[in-house]
Each structure stands twice: as structure tokens, then as C-alpha cells.
Amino acid sequence: MQNFNHFIDGSEFSNPIEGSLETKAPHTGEPVARIALGQAKTVNKAIESNLRAVTAWRALNPLSRGRILCDLGRNLRGSIEHLTKLEIEQTGKVPSQIPAELESAAQYFEYYGGLATVPAGDVVETGPEFHSFSKRVPFGVVAVITPWNLPLNQCARAIAPALAMGNVVTCKPSEFTSGTAVEMARIAIESGVPAGVLNIVLGTGTECGNALVSHPDVRKICFTGSVRAGREIGRIAADRIIPITLELGGKSANIIFNDANLDQMVPASLAAFTANAGQVCTAGTRLLVQRSIHDEVVERMVAAARELKVGAGPEANVGAITTPEQLERIHKYFDIALEDGAKLELGGQKQSDTGDTGGRYTPVTIYSGVTPEMRIAQEEVFGPVLSIIAFDDEAEAITIANGTDYGLAAGLWTNDLGRAHRVADALEAGYISVNHYSPSIFLPFGGFKQSGYGREKGIEALHHYCQTKSVNIKI
Numbered sequence: 001m002q003n004f005n006h007f008i009d010g011s012e013f014s015n016p017i018e019g020s021l022e023t024k025a026p027h028t029g030e031p032v033a034r035i036a037l038g039q040a041k042t043v044n045k046a047i048e049s050n051l052r053a054v055t056a057w058r059a060l061n062p063l064s065r066g067r068i069l070c071d072l073g074r075n076l077r078g079s080i081e082h083l084t085k086l087e088i089e090q091t092g093k094v095p096s097q098i099p100a101e102l103e104s105a106a107q108y109f110e111y112y113g114g115l116a117t118v119p120a121g122d123v124v125e126t127g128p129e130f131h132s133f134s135k136r137v138p139f140g141v142v143a144v145i146t147p148w149n150l151p152l153n154q155c156a157r158a159i160a161p162a163l164a165m166g167n168v169v170t171c172k173p174s175e176f177t178s179g180t181a182v183e184m185a186r187i188a189i190e191s192g193v194p195a196g197v198l199n200i201v202l203g204t205g206t207e208c209g210n211a212l213v214s215h216p217d218v219r220k221i222c223f224t225g226s227v228r229a230g231r232e233i234g235r236i237a238a239d240r241i242i243p244i245t246l247e248l249g250g251k252s253a254n255i256i257f258n259d260a261n262l263d264q265m266v267p268a269s270l271a272a273f274t275a276n277a278g279q280v281c282t283a284g285t286r287l288l289v290q291r292s293i294h295d296e297v298v299e300r301m302v303a304a305a306r307e308l309k310v311g312a313g314p315e316a317n318v319g320a321i322t323t324p325e326q327l328e329r330i331h332k333y334f335d336i337a338l339e340d341g342a343k344l345e346l347g348g349q350k351q352s353d354t355g356d357t358g359g360r361y362t363p364v365t366i367y368s369g370v371t372p373e374m375r376i377a378q379e380e381v382f383g384p385v386l387s388i389i390a391f392d393d394e395a396e397a398i399t400i401a402n403g404t405d406y407g408l409a410a411g412l413w414t415n416d417l418g419r420a421h422r423v424a425d426a427l428e429a430g431y432i433s434v435n436h437y438s439p440s441i442f443l444p445f446g447g448f449k450q451s452g453y454g455r456e457k458g459i460e461a462l463h464h465y466c467q468t469k470s471v472n473i474k475i
Helices: 040-059 062-078 080-091 095-114 151-164 179-190 205-214 227-240 262-278 291-306 324-339 394-401 417-426 458-463
Strands: 002-004 020-024 031-036 121-124 130-138 141-145 168-172 198-200 218-224 244-247 253-256 286-290 343-346 365-368 385-391 409-413 431-434 466-474
Touching: 002 179, 031 080, 040 141, 040 168, 040 198, 040 205, 062 080, 062 095, 062 151, 062 179, 080 095, 080 151, 080 179, 095 151, 141 151, 141 205, 151 168, 151 179, 151 218, 151 458, 168 205, 179 198, 205 218, 205 227, 218 227, 227 244, 253 262, 253 394, 262 291, 262 385, 262 409, 286 291, 286 394, 291 343, 291 365, 291 385, 324 385, 385 394, 394 417, 409 417, 417 431
Parallel strands: 002 031, 141 168, 141 218, 168 198, 218 244, 253 286, 253 409, 286 385, 365 385, 409 431
Antiparallel strands: 020 031, 121 130, 130 466, 343 365
16 A cells, blocks of 8 residues: 655655545555645645745746656656556556546646747737737646546646646645646656646645635636535635636537437447546536437447446456445436436446445446436436437427536537537537547637636636736837
């Protein structure tokens, strides 16, 4: 069992300050790590370290800053074997899933390292008597709080643009999956990131997280997680009048029109709700199918899902559920779906029904006969559970797709280019895939409605980690 402690001012603490938490491997149930539990004392040390480092990091030539971040990305890639082992132990992911996630984490640092010189500002013509310009400047100390489902990837997604803009960061990963964040901070120091520029504090959201977002020297917050926690952090940010990026839940629609290429759609749509055992906020868990092809799509999706293997090891397609609370939540929705009248096509057995292997597993589950108002179609399950909903025409598909409190992502499948543009324009979602269902680090990503606000990824993310200052000089 490994010990992970706070990483502050360039080194990992030798002992936890306030206490520790023992975590168990989701796929075996065996103890896997002891995580330090930080409170306000730890957060204060981290922010003090940030403040000592911020002036020099901001003043560093952007090209030099970018080179360091690119080196960090390459060194993460060079440590992929060790990082993969940690992610599997702490999340229960299947081995085949990890390389793409870690590769994306490395790419974030390379991408934003290459963009470090870009966001300079604008010269504005205000007349011959003035030289007027704007410039983008960093906030200073940025607090980043990340969830347990994509630990290293989502840390990198927020940290890379924040550092590229010249900010310093204190990050609190989930207490369930803290190991790779600590390793990333260690690799950052080896890559040339100065001590204090990137600190990692470990602990619960109630103690460590609240202390971090409430700290008076934190000037910007980036949070990824549940709507409930996002509201709480949003209230703190509002009281302090500081900006915040929130990436919260989703109930994404994946719309299948009757001219879709089903040979391409079925495997992509299967992965859209089963990847990471469904523990992805963009998961396409509402499959909206045009009625004329509804029965065929149900049959093909169920047949394809039957071929998936749930478990651990290289042959598995669907891994474990990371936390005990999440497994219990998924199982509650099995009962809710049947009570509301959905038809169970596949899966739906609770762990006790299939035998307890020691790990936290749940079967790939598909319901048909789902109507838009059912809870299984409205609420985020965060597991490999699919609701299939029939629709008649384009207008009804759009109405159903937009008929939730969420608006993070959506997909649609059609060979009609005009329909693709019309529907994409009408969908209330921040990221839309057409004839595929996959993200890109190059495009802005974020939610509408209760899925949050602000944007990650793409060049736009840089603008969320800086403030605009205008200068008007009379000549």
C-alpha cells in the first residue's frame, strides 16, 4: 500500500499533517493507498508557496514557460507505465482505456506550452493623440478541484492553460484518486517547473476543498464535479466576487436519424455510454432513435452490448465503479427505471444478484420504452446505463434532447448535411459530435444550463485564466 502526501513547494511532505484516509482498489476491494487529509493549515502552506513563486513565473519569458510545459508533457508520456499502474489501482479502469487518457494529459501541456506566447492583447485605434492597447494578464493564484473519474487527465486539462497564462496553481484532486496528481507534480519539478508554481493538496471537499476556494489569496477557481458541489463552490465564489469555471453533470442526448450509418453508429454509441464504465459526464446515455428504425437499433445495441466483458484484466471492456457511493447510486436507478415503466433489455442486476467478486462492478444495462419525463431519462446515473427513447421527426428529437436541466454534450447521426447543421444549431449543449461521439482538446468544452459555465480546452480556455487590462496613453 502506497502513501501519498501533499506536494507543496517542490517536494512531497514526509508525513500527513492532519490525518489520512485508506482507499481500496475498486476492482479488487483490497487496500491500495493511504491519502493525506489536509485542512486549512495545509492549504495555507500551499498558497503561501504559490505567492512566493507567482512573480517570477509570471515574469518568465512566455517562450521559456512554454518550453517547460512541453517538457512536462513529454515527461508525462515517458512515465506512462508507472502512471497507468496508479490509475488502474485507484480507479478500477480497464487497461485498454488508460493510454488514451494519459496521452491526452501529455498533449494538454504540449498544446498549451505551444500557445503560451499567443494571448498578448490588442492595439486599439482611439485617435492620433493616444496609444491605446489591451493586454491579458494572469489572475495569480488559481485553485483547481478535480473529480475521481478521470484523475490525471482532468488535472492536466485545467492546470496546463492556467500555467501557460502565467498563473500559479494549487490543485486538490479527489481523495479517492490522488496518486497521479502527486506524481504529476513531481514530474513537473523534474521538467523545470519552479517550486511553488504547482502544488497539490489532498483531502476531502468539505475540509480541504472548502479551505482552498475560501482562501483570500485565491483569485480564480476551476471546478469539475457534481452539480451539488458546484452550487456550493459557486456560492463561495459569489460571496468572494471571484471568477469560476464549472464543468458539472450531463445527461447527453445521442440522436439517431433514420438515414444514419448504423454500422458506424452502433460501436461508437456503445462506447459513448460504456467508456470508463459510464463514469463520464459527457456520456451519451440518452439514445434518441427515429421510430422507423427504433426496433432495429434496439436489437443491434443490445447484441453489441452483450459482447462486452465487464471486469479487470486486458480482455475486459468495462471496468469497475470507482466509489462505493456511486455503485449504490447506479443500483438505485435499476429500481427507479422499472418503477417508472421502462423495459429492461439487458443487464439491470445488482452486485448481490451476480455474486460479489470483491470488486465494484455493475452490468452494462439498456432500457427501451423510455419516455422523456422518466427519471432515468432526466437524472445523471453516471454508470453504463442507456435509455432508448423513440421520436418521430426532427422537431421532436430536438425538443426531447433539450428537455433536461443539463446541456454539456450531444451527438447526432445523419447523412443529411443540412439536418446536421440545423439540429446542431438547435441543441442546447456546449459540445456536439456529428457522426461520431468523441472529444477534442482543440475545441472549447463546457456546458449550458446546469452543466456549468466557462470553457476548458482550445484557445478559449486561456481566456478563462486571465484578465483583460486596458492601457490608454496620451502621446
